[in-house]
Amino acid sequence: MIKIQVDMEKCQHYGQCVYEAPNIFQLNSEDKLEYIATADDAELNNVKEAADVCPMQAITIVQ
Ligand code: SF4
Numbered sequence: 001m002i003k004i005q006v007d008m009e010k011c012q013h014y015g016q017c018v019y020e021a022p023n024i025f026q027l028n029s030e031d032k033l034e035y036i037a038t039a040d041d042a043e044l045n046n047v048k049e050a051a052d053v054c055p056m057q058a059i060t061i062v063q
């Protein structure tokens with residue numbers, strides 16, 4: 001399992017992470033980021049990609 005943290009002080013809700021890991025990150029009806037904090041290892045690469053593309057470097061992965 002991996003744990004995912006998003007620093008909501010940094011996050012600007014741009015949504016790039018949503019394209020990379022749609023099972024984990026979503027924009028809600030108010031265009032605010034929502035995410036799942038615990039995910040299966042199978043999502044690791046997607047979440048890494050999301051962390052890489054996040055313009056605010058707001059995503060942290062704990063393995
Ligand atoms: S890519 Fe980064 S700044 Fe954009 S919504 Fe995701 S966590 Fe927030």
